[in-house]
Structure formats: C-alpha cells, structure tokens
Amino acid sequence: MAAPRPTIKDVAALAGVSKSLVSLAMRDSGRVSPESLTAIRAAADELGYRPNAAARSLADRRSNTIGVLVQDLHNPISAEIIDGVQRQVRASGYHTMLVTGSEDAELEQSEIEKLLEFQVEGLVIIGHRMPAGARAAIKGYCPTVIISRAESDIAGLDSISNDDNAGGRMAVDHLYSLGHRAIAHITGGDNEVALMRKSGYESAMTGYGLAAQLASYEGAFTDEGGYRGTCAALDSKMGHSAIFVANDLAAVGALAAAADRGLKVPDELSIIGYDGMALGGLRSIGLTTIAQPLATMGLDAAALLFLRIKDPTRPPVHIGLEPRLVIRNSTGVYHG
Amino acid sequence: MAAPRPTIKDVAALAGVSKSLVSLAMRDSGRVSPESLTAIRAAADELGYRPNAAARSLADRRSNTIGVLVQDLHNPISAEIIDGVQRQVRASGYHTMLVTGSEDAELEQSEIEKLLEFQVEGLVIIGHRMPAGARAAIKGYCPTVIISRAESDIAGLDSISNDDNAGGRMAVDHLYSLGHRAIAHITGGDNEVALMRKSGYESAMTGYGLAAQLASYEGAFTDEGGYRGTCAALDSKMGHSAIFVANDLAAVGALAAAADRGLKVPDELSIIGYDGMALGGLRSIGLTTIAQPLATMGLDAAALLFLRIKDPTRPPVHIGLEPRLVIRNSTGVYHG
DNA sequence: ACGCTGCGTTGGACCGTTCCAATACCCGTT
DNA sequence: AACGGGTATTGGAACGGTCCAACGCAGCGT
Incomplete structure (x- = not known):
C-alpha cells in the first residue's frame, strides 16, 4: 500500500505523451x-x-461545487428538499457538498466557513434559522439562496419559501369551517418561520372574531416540542377542540400527547400540522396538514442559485410558493 | 462585486510581511x-x-476530510447514524463531506468518484447495498468503513453492523412468546441485510417447529414496500396473526395497511419492525421493534476509520453490535 | 571584538492541475 | 523545392497554499 496516487504525469509517462x-x-x-x-x-x-479535484479547482479557479447547509437533518422534510436541490444541481453539471448545522450556532458557522474554504460556487441554506454571523461572511463572496424563509430584504440573498402567514390562516380556516372555535396554536419557537405561522393563526382568529380564544403554547419544530406544547394546551382550562401545530414533526408529537390522554383524534380533538412531510401521509398517521411543495422548493432554489451565479448583479428575489391544504384523518367536524 | 478573493499574498502585503x-x-x-x-x-x-482549501490540500497532500455516502437519506435512521459519525469525525479534527446515493447505481458510483477526487482521507458508507464497482475503486486507495453490513470478508474494508440474523430471530422469539404461530415476514428486498433478517426469521420459525408456517412476502425498505407486502400477506389464506417487517419504515407502511383493512393493532394483528428509528417511538406510532444502536454505530464506524487511517495495514475487522428488543404498542398477545 | 545560539523571518521550490503561446508535423499549393 | 495553413502536441507559467533551508539580528559567553 502507501502507493502514492498516480498523477497526470505518471499517466503521461506511461502513455508516452506530455x-x-x-x-x-x-x-x-x-x-x-x-x-x-x-x-x-x-x-x-x-x-x-483519478484527477485531483484540489489541483483542478485551484488551476480552474472554480470548484464546480455547490454547498448545502441543512440545519435539521432529522426533520424528514429536509430529505425531500435536498432531493430537489440535488436533482437541479446535477442537471447543471455541478456537484453538491452537504454539511449539517445544528443547535450549536458556532459549529454551524464553522461548517459554513468550511464550505467557503472549499470555494463552493454557491450556497443553499435549508432551514428556518439564519446562522448568526454567516450573513456577513457570505455576503459579497458567495451566491446564496435560503430555503424556507423570506429574506428578499437582505441584499444579495435570494430566498424561497411558502407563504407561512397565509398557511397559518389556511389552517385556521379549515378548522373553523369544521365548526371549531377554541383553536389552540403550538408554536415552533421564535424563529421567523414559526412567528409567521403564528401570526397567520392570530390574524385569522381575530378575523373570525375569536380574539378571545387566542391561545399559543410554546413548542418547537420537533416531536418533543409538539408533545410538550400540546400537553400544556390540554392542561389549560380553555377547552380546546382543535390544535394547529407549527409543523408536522411537532404535530406527530401532538398526536402522541392526545393518545396519552386518551383523547380520540379527530373525534375529540382535531390536529393539523404544517409542512407536508411524506411520513405524515402514511395512513397510520394520517395527518391533516398545510403542505409546502418541498421538492419544488429545492429545485427552484437551485435554479435561482444558478441564475445568480451567472449574473451576480441581478437584484435579489424572493420566490413565494403557495401552501396547500391536505386533508387527512386528524381533523374532523366539531361535535360540541 | 467580482472582487477576487484575497489570497495569502494580499494579506502579507497589507501586513508588511512575507x-x-x-x-x-x-x-x-x-x-x-x-x-x-x-x-x-x-x-x-x-x-x-479565508484560506483556500484546495490550495492547502494540494500542498499538504491531505484534505482533512472524510467522505460519507448515505444511500437512503429518506430513511430517518440515516440521520441518526450520521449524527454519530459526525460527532466522532469532528472530535478528530476532520471534516465531513456528505453525498447521497440513490437507486441509480451509476449515479452513486459517480458520487463516490467525486469524493475520491476530493482526496477524502476516508470513506464511510451508510447503507445496505454495496455500490457496484465501488469496491474496486475504493480498494487500496482509501480507507473505508461500511455501516450496516458485515463485510469483514472483503480485505481492506472494515465494517460495522448489528447481527441481523440474531435480530430476525429475536423478532420471532418475541412474537412466539406472545402466543403467535402464524407469523409472516415482509422482506426488505434482496440486499444482504434484508436476507440476513429473513434467514433469522426462517431459522427461528424452523426452530420452533413452524416450518409449515413460513411465509415471506416481498417488500422493500420503504413504507410503500411494507404496505404492499402486508397487503399481500393479509390477502393470503394463511391467517397471519403477526408480522415481522424487515425495517421500521416498512413497518409503518404495514400499520397503514392494517388500518386500511380495519384491523386493530395489536389486538387483531401484531407488527414488529427493525431498526429502532426515533420516529417509531412516538406514542402515536408506538412501534415494537428490534433496535440497532444507531448513533453508536456511527461513532464506532468513524473511530474504526481513524484507526485504519493511522495504520492502513491492520487487518480489517467487523464490529458486530447486539440488537435489542424494544416493546411498544404494536405487538400483543395472541387471542385465537 | 568574536563567534555561537536561537528566534523571527524570508525566498523559493513544490503540490497536480489548466491554460496559453509556441512548436512540430503533415499535406496540399504554387 | 519552398511555402502556407491547419492540426496535434508540448513546455512552462500560473493557481494559492505549505514546507524547508537559509538568513539577519539580538544577546550571550569567552
């Protein structure tokens, strides 16, 4: 072993050419x-x-690689978005380098640094948080698209997301139309996406004259968070008959909380989530949800990125996709 | 824009040093x-x-990077394994470059090529298939660990997995002890892992004198596959009271199939999966399963990899971890 | 005063590619 | 036979770092 990898020179020598x-x-x-x-x-x-990519990218002054930062690999929707991104990236003849973020902002930051050191030609960020400091680091150096937040206000950053506010309203609309009035909301934390969904909930409720029924419980974008928040909601004296949970993963946690209390879904409690993760569609879960076009978002994000790479001066855009109500078995009519 | 990125020379000039x-x-x-x-x-x-990683790795003749190939990003257990791998890799001061495989063997192959071109110093393959041709490509060039298969027979490849055969037997043991006899198996395809689990099932059944009850239905390691297989099982005339599904994702599909037929789980049908994915633990799913120590597998795999990097001549090893029965709500005693 | 030591610093070679200008060659024209 | 033009091929200069041998300069001992 320890045979040093053959270089282009070795090949040249063997073939008798330069x-x-x-x-x-x-x-x-x-x-x-x-x-x-x-x-x-x-x-x-x-x-x-096998050509040495480092040498090649050095000589070329381009890496032919797009970096992708996934903030929450555990959320199944990440995989669905990634699929879209990868398909488009490959179609454009580029490669994809994936790194994962995490709760630890510093670590996330260093992952981005790493991508930039690798001279990625573009960056796709999948997640609802914006890594602190990353913005500055990225800005001006590297074309970037952020998926799932509306960031068009930030110069130089393209973004793509669904309209979380509208989605929040749709969730309430659906529950309201089923007869529910005491509708609780389990939040997804204090990131921008969660706040938009919450504000959609609030404005819809207020619009229906249900301001008095407003009740948000603190949760998170995890099943654990959904479980906790739902427990709090059920422990309250508000008599909630329906719950809008900030995302699907948390909604599955909410289902668990309901099951633990012996509440039948949807007869005694209606639950609606947000995201449209494939797993929620399994009949054993049957989660009603506000679905985002996940793969499309990934695809469009990558397409957007290539547009910017081609023309770095184009004004940043935000693409907003429409969420869509998907009715399954976790919501039903209110029987008082 | 178009400002070329500053190089070490620019810094030197500005600081007035070499x-x-x-x-x-x-x-x-x-x-x-x-x-x-x-x-x-x-x-x-x-x-x-920001230092240029390509230049650095060229000069160093090392990339400080470990490549990770994930074959099925959609299976939630991948994320859990990756977590383990990443923790260990970071702890060793290395970085991680993740690529995804797919059904398309050729594409998978080319992803591996890419990693090798990037001069990754080691490779972790997460998945139950061995990319065709990859073996040859890897062999001798790049220390590699494969997670979830027993490959110690292949010189130069370390591997880590749980004992799928024993796990298959454990699943049957559990169901048998609950009184079930007509136990069906939904397969996970014809990869080695699925075959091991199946053979565990078969040997346990035979051991209990239930050879006549042996019944395997073709499935796959996806929820869709589990659904299909379970439908076939329920359509048969064998009167299965319990089903051992090749993995958790498929088992969730099996739950869906049962629900569709109006069969109550576990009262009318017991279902046991394999893997121990976190999602299966949610009370709304409550899947009994044979759990693999996923994060540990990732961690150990990376540790193994570094051992080999340090000493490329050490004989390849296979680490076998014990699977563990986790009883939840999808299995129950047989009432004839 | 002189060399020695050791620290901080430096220029230049090198890593494996790509690119470019220059060359070698062959062939058809005149 | 000399010439022009195109095609296949080549050497060498980048690319942005790291490494190494060498260097200048204090301060020290003799």
Whole structure:
C-alpha cells in the first residue's frame, strides 16, 4: 500500500505523451488524435488514475461545487428538499457538498466557513434559522439562496419559501369551517418561520372574531416540542377542540400527547400540522396538514442559485410558493 | 462585486510581511512574534481573508476530510447514524463531506468518484447495498468503513453492523412468546441485510417447529414496500396473526395497511419492525421493534476509520453490535 | 571584538492541475 | 523545392497554499 496516487504525469509517462495532452484527453476536449486518446485511456486505466479535484479547482479557479447547509437533518422534510436541490444541481453539471448545522450556532458557522474554504460556487441554506454571523461572511463572496424563509430584504440573498402567514390562516380556516372555535396554536419557537405561522393563526382568529380564544403554547419544530406544547394546551382550562401545530414533526408529537390522554383524534380533538412531510401521509398517521411543495422548493432554489451565479448583479428575489391544504384523518367536524 | 478573493499574498502585503509568515500565523504555529501576529490578524480581518482549501490540500497532500455516502437519506435512521459519525469525525479534527446515493447505481458510483477526487482521507458508507464497482475503486486507495453490513470478508474494508440474523430471530422469539404461530415476514428486498433478517426469521420459525408456517412476502425498505407486502400477506389464506417487517419504515407502511383493512393493532394483528428509528417511538406510532444502536454505530464506524487511517495495514475487522428488543404498542398477545 | 545560539523571518521550490503561446508535423499549393 | 495553413502536441507559467533551508539580528559567553 502507501502507493502514492498516480498523477497526470505518471499517466503521461506511461502513455508516452506530455501531461498537457493527457489533461486535454481527460476532458475529451476535441482535438486529440484517436491513437493518443486510446493510449492515454489505457494508461489511465492501468494506473487507476483519478484527477485531483484540489489541483483542478485551484488551476480552474472554480470548484464546480455547490454547498448545502441543512440545519435539521432529522426533520424528514429536509430529505425531500435536498432531493430537489440535488436533482437541479446535477442537471447543471455541478456537484453538491452537504454539511449539517445544528443547535450549536458556532459549529454551524464553522461548517459554513468550511464550505467557503472549499470555494463552493454557491450556497443553499435549508432551514428556518439564519446562522448568526454567516450573513456577513457570505455576503459579497458567495451566491446564496435560503430555503424556507423570506429574506428578499437582505441584499444579495435570494430566498424561497411558502407563504407561512397565509398557511397559518389556511389552517385556521379549515378548522373553523369544521365548526371549531377554541383553536389552540403550538408554536415552533421564535424563529421567523414559526412567528409567521403564528401570526397567520392570530390574524385569522381575530378575523373570525375569536380574539378571545387566542391561545399559543410554546413548542418547537420537533416531536418533543409538539408533545410538550400540546400537553400544556390540554392542561389549560380553555377547552380546546382543535390544535394547529407549527409543523408536522411537532404535530406527530401532538398526536402522541392526545393518545396519552386518551383523547380520540379527530373525534375529540382535531390536529393539523404544517409542512407536508411524506411520513405524515402514511395512513397510520394520517395527518391533516398545510403542505409546502418541498421538492419544488429545492429545485427552484437551485435554479435561482444558478441564475445568480451567472449574473451576480441581478437584484435579489424572493420566490413565494403557495401552501396547500391536505386533508387527512386528524381533523374532523366539531361535535360540541 | 467580482472582487477576487484575497489570497495569502494580499494579506502579507497589507501586513508588511512575507506570505510564509502569514501562513505560519494562520495556523498559529508558535514562533510568530506578537506584533506580527496582531498585524496579520488585522490584515486578514480587513480583507476578509479565508484560506483556500484546495490550495492547502494540494500542498499538504491531505484534505482533512472524510467522505460519507448515505444511500437512503429518506430513511430517518440515516440521520441518526450520521449524527454519530459526525460527532466522532469532528472530535478528530476532520471534516465531513456528505453525498447521497440513490437507486441509480451509476449515479452513486459517480458520487463516490467525486469524493475520491476530493482526496477524502476516508470513506464511510451508510447503507445496505454495496455500490457496484465501488469496491474496486475504493480498494487500496482509501480507507473505508461500511455501516450496516458485515463485510469483514472483503480485505481492506472494515465494517460495522448489528447481527441481523440474531435480530430476525429475536423478532420471532418475541412474537412466539406472545402466543403467535402464524407469523409472516415482509422482506426488505434482496440486499444482504434484508436476507440476513429473513434467514433469522426462517431459522427461528424452523426452530420452533413452524416450518409449515413460513411465509415471506416481498417488500422493500420503504413504507410503500411494507404496505404492499402486508397487503399481500393479509390477502393470503394463511391467517397471519403477526408480522415481522424487515425495517421500521416498512413497518409503518404495514400499520397503514392494517388500518386500511380495519384491523386493530395489536389486538387483531401484531407488527414488529427493525431498526429502532426515533420516529417509531412516538406514542402515536408506538412501534415494537428490534433496535440497532444507531448513533453508536456511527461513532464506532468513524473511530474504526481513524484507526485504519493511522495504520492502513491492520487487518480489517467487523464490529458486530447486539440488537435489542424494544416493546411498544404494536405487538400483543395472541387471542385465537 | 568574536563567534555561537536561537528566534523571527524570508525566498523559493513544490503540490497536480489548466491554460496559453509556441512548436512540430503533415499535406496540399504554387 | 519552398511555402502556407491547419492540426496535434508540448513546455512552462500560473493557481494559492505549505514546507524547508537559509538568513539577519539580538544577546550571550569567552
């Protein structure tokens, strides 16, 4: 072992040509004679030659790589968005380098640093938080698209999201139309996305003249958070007959809380989530939800990114996609 | 814009020192005078200097990066394993580059190629399939650990997995002890892992003298596969009272199938999965399962990888971890 | 005064590519 | 036979870092 990896020179020597020609041949750049080509191919195969991406990107001054930061890999919707991003990125002949963020902002920051050191040509951030400090680091250096937040106000950052405010209202509309009035909300924390959904809830409730029924309980974008928040809601004396949970993962936690209390869903308690994760669609869960077009968001985000790469001066845009109500088995009519 | 990123030379010029010194300073390699150090720091900050990873890895002849190939990002257990891998990799001062595989073997292969071109110093493969051809490509070049399969027979490849055969037997043991006899199995396809679980099922059944009751239905490691397989099982005339599904994701599909038929779980049908994904633990799902120590597997895999990196000649090992029965609400005693 | 030591610093070679200008070659024209 | 033009090929200069041998300069002992 310890055999140093063969370089372009080794291939050249073996094939009896210059390294320049090998370089040309490896990228099948037209004008290489058939004989040289086959000789070089053979030599490369024999040595198991694999071009060194570091050297190439150094010489090229481009990495051909897009960095993707996923803030919450545990949320199944991440995978669905990533799928979309990757499809588009690949279609454009680029590669994808994925790193994961986490609760730890500092760590997240350092992951982004790493991507930038790798000279990624673009950055896709999937998540509802904006890594502190990252904005400054990114700004001006690296085309960036952020998925799931509306950030068009920040110069130089494109963004794509659904209209969380409208979605929040849709959730209330649905429950209201089923006859529910005492509708609680379990929040998703204090990030912008959660706040938008909450404000959608509030404005819809107020619009229906239910300001007195407003009741938000603190939760989080995790099943655990949904469980906690729902327990708090059920412990209250408000007699909630329906709950709008900030996202699907938390809604599954809410289902668990209901089950623990022996409440039948949807007969005794209606629950609606947000996101449209595939898992929620399984009949054993059957979660009614406000669905985002996840794969589409990923696809569009990548497309947007390439537009910006092509023309870095274009004004930043925000693409807003419509959420969509998906009715399944966790919501039902109110029987007082 | 279009401002080319500042290089080490720019920093050197601004700080009035040589680039060598800047290089030293950036890696705080001891012997730089405090004055120079602060001057360099200031210059770097002002310019927003960020070292170029490509150049560095070229000069170093090491990338400080571990590549991770995730075959099925949609399976929630992937995220849990990745967590473990990342923790360990970070603790060792390395970075992680994640790529996703897919059904498309060719694409998967090319993702691996990409990682190798990036000169990753090690490779972790998470998944039950071995990308065709990848083995040869990897062999001899790059220390590799494969998670979730037993591959110790392949020279140079370390592996880590749980004992799928034993796990399969445990599933049957559990169901048998509850009084079930007509126990069906929904397979996870024809990959090695699924086959091991199946063979565990078969040997346990045979051991209990239930060879006549053996019944495997074709499924897959997806919720869809579990749904399909379970439908087939329920359509048969074998009167299955319990089903052992090849993994949790598929088991959730099985729950859905049962629900669709109006079968109450666990009263009329017991279902046990395999993997121990966190989502299965939610009370609204409450899936009994054979749990693998997922995070531990990730951690150990990375640890193993570093051992091999340190000593490439050590004989390949296979670490087998014990699966563990986790009883929840999807299995219950048989009432004939 | 002189060399020695050791610290802080420096220039230049090198890593494996790509790119460019320059060259070698072959062939058809005149 | 000399010439022009195109095509295949080549050497060498980048790219942005790291490393190493060498250097200047204090302060020290003799």
